[in-house]
Amino acid sequence: ANRKPLIAGNWKMNLNHLEAIGLVQKIAFALPAKYFDKVDVTVIPPFTDIRSVQTVVDGDKLLLTYGAQDLSAHDSGAYTGEISGAFLAKLGCTFVVVGHSERRTMHAETDDVVLAKTKAALKYELTPIVCVGEGLEVREAGDHVDYNIAQLKGSLAGLSADEISKVVIAYEPVWAIGTGRVASAADAQEVCAALRAALAELADAKVADSVRILYGGSVNAKNVGEIVGQTDVDGALVGGASLKSDEFATLSAIA
Numbered sequence: 577a578n579r580k581p582l583i584a585g586n587w588k589m590n591l592n593h594l595e596a597i598g599l600v601q602k603i604a605f606a607l608p609a610k611y612f613d614k615v616d617v618t619v620i621p622p623f624t625d626i627r628s629v630q631t632v633v634d635g636d637k638l639l640l641t642y643g644a645q646d647l648s649a650h651d652s653g654a655y656t657g658e659i660s661g662a663f664l665a666k667l668g669c670t671f672v673v674v675g676h677s678e679r680r681t682m683h684a685e686t687d688d689v690v691l692a693k694t695k696a697a698l699k700y701e702l703t704p705i706v707c708v709g710e711g712l713e714v715r716e717a718g719d720h721v722d723y724n725i726a727q728l729k730g731s732l733a734g735l736s737a738d739e740i741s742k743v744v745i746a747y748e749p750v751w752a753i754g755t756g757r758v759a760s761a762a763d764a765q766e767v768c769a770a771l772r773a774a775l776a777e778l779a780d781a782k783v784a785d786s787v788r789i790l791y792g793g794s795v796n797a798k799n800v801g802e803i804v805g806q807t808d809v810d811g812a813l814v815g816g817a818s819l820k821s822d823e824f825a826t827l828s829a830i831a
């Protein structure tokens with residue numbers, strides 16, 4: 577497998593546009609160009625800061641990319657408050673997070689909705705970061721592997737092997753998000769390996785071998801090395817630690 581690690585900083589609903597500009601500049605300053613041969617780094621601001629980030633990235637010809645935290649399943653029309661993939665593509669986004677657990681829980685996004693949004697992202701040549709992850713009850717019952725495979729299959733149902741080759745998967749156990757309770761490297765590896773096996777069933781072995789699978793949940797500069805060192809973990813989706821330029825740059829450099 578020759579998968580380039582990806583470190584994605586999900587800012588969630590934080591920062592204002594001046595802080596966004598400052599954070600991107602500081603991350604870029606701390607990460608010289610040579611790092612980008614080994615790792616892809618992306619920042620995922622709120623919608624309202626994407627334009628500011630674009631200005632810095634384009635103006636300073638930065639090698640880091642940026643994306644969005646969600647998109648509409650629709651192209652355009654009477655969908656008040658929604659943001660379409662077309663808009664994000666025009667803003668130069670590379671990635672879009674789809675089916676984050678915070679959206680699955682707080683906005684009742686089902687696998688069907690996640691699938692529709694994944695298709696919308698692919699339509700506009702955005703790379704969807706499709707999130708799956710079990711809650712604490714599922715983990716404690718020992719059903720986490722089956723649960724994540726079912727979520728993955730539901731979220732990618734009916735996509736062609738070629739389409740699946742264009743997605744990134746993120747495994748984020750809900751009990752590890754924002755809690756400081758990180759999954760062990762072995763826990764992350766177990767689920768990511770199972771997800772890769774499921775990708776081989778949905779597409780084929782070659783595609784499964786090429787798709788990047790990230791781990792997310794309380795990743796920081798201290799634990800990223802061991803987690804991303806696992807065979808089937810190809811990077812991290814980072815929340816809290818992505819808001820601190822030094823820490824995010826350090827963990828990107830380690831990965």
Ligand code: G3H
Binds near residue numbers: 815817
């Ligand atoms: O999208 C990022 C994840 O939800 C992880 O967040 O690093 O703050 O636990 P966290």
